């Protein structure tokens with residue numbers, strides 16, 4: 001059963017990977033492994049041509065990461081810029097109830113912030129702090145939508161150790177495979193593979209973490225609120241392809257819809273399903 005679920009997850013990521021720019025990424029990874037193993041037997045000219053092809057293919061998907069890195073750098077810089085944005089603590093009885101429903105005994109701190117570098121809710125699991133942009137709260141003021149958003153963020157706190165363990169396992173797998181490949185081919189191919197595969201695995205683990213938080217929020221509060229939030233975000237953004245860290249909204253909606261169909265996402269008394 002577990003193997004089947006794991007296979008489904010794997011197949012899912014492969015499918016998604018080929019749908020986006022990551023298709024190039026996966027091609028480069030495959031190019032490292034399959035022809036890369038034979039590259040040592042090729043004449044020098046063919047070796048150089050092969051390395052050039054792998055590098056070219058590998059650099060394109062890495063470029064798509066730059067957008068993420070830029071956003072992170074801007075956020076980090078804004079912390080040191082001295083400019084203080086209004087940040088206020090958000091508390092309510094519903095927040096406490098939501099935290100307890102996702103299985104947290106201690107309620108994480110929730111802040112609403114006006115910092116324009118924070119454009120979607122995020123959680124620092126080390127400090128158990130959730131930041132939500134003011135405009136998100138303005139957009140989703142009803143507890144029927146706002147609490148499932150917090151439920152998702154609280155779930156990141158709840159499953160932080162699971163996520164850290166998965167990140168660790170992913171890096172261990174990357175390292176082992178890279179070492180095996182290094183013994184079979186030229187060093188550069190193994191190194192390119194290592195970097196690309198690590199980037200890919202971090203993305204896969206992050207997506208998995210997001211799906212899990214959606215699921216936990218839906219289990220605690222019903223899937224309806226999150227579906228409605230994601231539908232609205234999708235409508236606003238037009239074509240939404242997901243990001244390095246977050247799966248496409250459509251996939252998240254589809255998974256939540258399945259819970260709706262099966263009735264697996266539990267519904268809070270008096271709330272949610274009409």
Ligand SMILES: [Zn+2]
Nearest residue numbers: 152156210213
């Ligand atoms: Zn999340």
